[in-house]
Amino acid sequence: MPLDLDALSNWDFEEIEQTLTERDTILYALGLGFGEDPTDRKELAFVYEDGLRAVPSMAVTMGYPGFWLRNPKTGVNWQKVLHGEQWLDIYKPLPVKGNIIGRSRIDFISDKGEGKGAVIYQSREIIDAETGDKLARVAMSAFCRGDGGFGGENRPGPAPTALPDRAPDHVCDIETLPRQALVYRLSGDMNPLHADPDVARSVGFDRPILHGLATYGLAARAILKSLLDYDAARLVGLDVRFSAPVYPGETVRFEIWEEGGEARFRASIPARDVVVLNNGAARFA
Numbered sequence: 242m243p244l245d246l247d248a249l250s251n252w253d254f255e256e257i258e259q260t261l262t263e264r265d266t267i268l269y270a271l272g273l274g275f276g277e278d279p280t281d282r283k284e285l286a287f288v289y290e291d292g293l294r295a296v297p298s299m300a301v302t303m304g305y306p307g308f309w310l311r312n313p314k315t316g317v318n319w320q321k322v323l324h325g326e327q328w329l330d331i332y333k334p335l336p337v338k339g340n341i342i343g344r345s346r347i348d349f350i351s352d353k354g355e356g357k358g359a360v361i362y363q364s365r366e367i368i369d370a371e372t373g374d375k376l377a378r379v380a381m382s383a384f385c386r387g388d389g390g391f392g393g394e395n396r397p398g399p400a401p402t403a404l405p406d407r408a409p410d411h412v413c414d415i416e417t418l419p420r421q422a423l424v425y426r427l428s429g430d431m432n433p434l435h436a437d438p439d440v441a442r443s444v445g446f447d448r449p450i451l452h453g454l455a456t457y458g459l460a461a462r463a464i465l466k467s468l469l470d471y472d473a474a475r476l477v478g479l480d481v482r483f484s485a486p487v488y489p490g491e492t493v494r495f496e497i498w499e500e501g502g503e504a505r506f507r508a509s510i511p512a513r514d515v516v517v518l519n520n521g522a523a524r525f526a
């Protein structure tokens with residue numbers, strides 16, 4: 242069954258009400274490897290309940306509607322879906338617990354052509370249920386590798402951020418663990434692509450790959466460490482394009498450029514000499 246443009250364009254997302262606990266906040270940070278050195282108080286602040294702070298990138302897990310593209314009514318070949326891009330704007334520092342509302346919508350769908358794929362752009366407002374304050378806006382693209390050529394328009398998404406043509410100002414290596422995806426998935430993305438070797442093999446990977454959002458969270462960790470002295474409230478925007486899969490257990494190298502009060506970055510796997518995350522942008526309060 243081909244991708245159903247009409248059904249997708251008019252997808253009726255239910256409003257998600259989530260009760261966020263400190264345990265969720267800690268689990269998210271553990272999924273990104275925070276607390277690797279338990280004597281490092283600055284990283285401990287994200288995984289220890291005494292003075293707990295939320296990693297800003299955690300907004301992407303809040304009010305999350307789940308892997309709704311698995312619904313057969315979408316017509317999407319869900320096993321072949323990869324996370325393409327992620328954008329985030331934070332308006333208020335994130336709470337470590339409380340009631341959150343997520344309101345999702347489809348922005349548009351782009352047809353890259355037969356044999357190439359389709360890209361679904363969706364976004365979500367994250368609202369504090371108690372105060373009604375808008376906490377953040379999260380947007381993403383899902384690259385549906387098996388669904389191009391459905392007769393739709395090829396609409397370009399937001400132009401990827403260009404990187405400066407000079408050596409990076411900061412380089413930050415972060416090791417991941419072979420079990421990293423098995424921990425990260427407990428923060429809400431239960432896609433079997435990240436856990437089940439048979440599912441991964443059936444769509445062209447030797448073994449389960451890391452969630453795009455786990456690599457994204459590593460980017461937040463690298464920026465907090467390299468530029469912000471772990472001051473979470475200062476990181477208010479984070480955008481990336483996922484350019485190649487990461488395997489759990491690999492070391493990810495972040496190269497960061499400071500540009501007029503913002504940062505640009507990319508990530509690579511030095512052991513394979515491949516760029517895995519490109520066109521990164523971080524904005525600061």
Ligand SMILES: CCCCCCC[C@@H](O)CC(=O)SCCNC(=O)CCNC(=O)[C@H](O)C(C)(C)COP(=O)(O)OP(=O)(O)OC[C@H]1O[C@@H](n2cnc3c(N)ncnc32)[C@H](O)[C@@H]1OP(=O)(O)O
Pocket residue numbers: 307308309310311322323324325326353357360382383384386395397430432434450451452453454482483484485486487
């Ligand atoms: C339910 C809610 C949804 C949930 C979805 C996410 C669920 C998660 O569990 C899944 C994951 O986390 S997957 C892991 C993270 N993602 C990845 O590893 C993807 C890595 N990227 C790739 O493999 C390729 O770039 C690939 C395959 C993405 C593209 O590679 P190519 O086919 O070689 O593309 P290329 O020929 O260079 O370009 C074709 C057109 O596509 C546009 N494009 C390229 N990369 C893109 C990307 N990353 N995101 C969005 N668009 C992208 C290009 O601009 C080009 O467009 P056009 O033809 O109009 O010029």
